[in-house]
Amino acid sequence: MNIEQFRNYCLNKKGVTESFPFDEYVLVFKVLHKMFALTSLKSETLIISLKCNPERALNLREDYESIVPAFHLNKKHWSSVAIESLNNDKLAMELIDHSYELVVKGMTKKDKILLQSL
Secondary structure, three states: OHHHHHHHHHHHOOOOEEEEOOOOEEEEEEOOOOOOEEEEOOOOEEEEEOOOHHHHHHHHHHHHHOOOOOOOOOOOOOOEEHHHHOOHHHHHHHHHHHHHHHHHHHHHHHHHHHHHOO
16 A cells, blocks of 8 residues: 555545645544544654554554654554555554544534435
8 A cells, every 4th residue: 555545445434534724744544523643744754653452552553663653642542553554454444434433423413414315
C-alpha cells in the first residue's frame, strides 16, 4: 500500500474528510469531526497512526515489529504502522477499518444518525 492507496481507501469510507490541521505535512483523516488516521508526508516511508483497541494494540505490537505505540498520541489507544515493513495490505486495511469503526462506535447518537444519512 502506498500513500495514494491509503488516501483513497480512507476517503472511500462514509463521512470521511482529509485535512492538515497541525501543519502542511501531517495529513489527517476524520470521520465527521473525529480523527481516525494520520500520516506525515515528510516521512520517506509510509507510517500511519491509527486508533486501536488497547488489548489488540498490545497483541499487534508483540506480533509485528512494524507496529509500535504512536508518537505524540495516546500510546494506549493509538499505534503507528510502518506500512512498507508490514508488507501486508490486507492487515493494513483491516487496521484502518478497525480505527474507523472504533471512532464511529464512540460517536454520539446524533452523529451516528448523521453519518448514516450521508
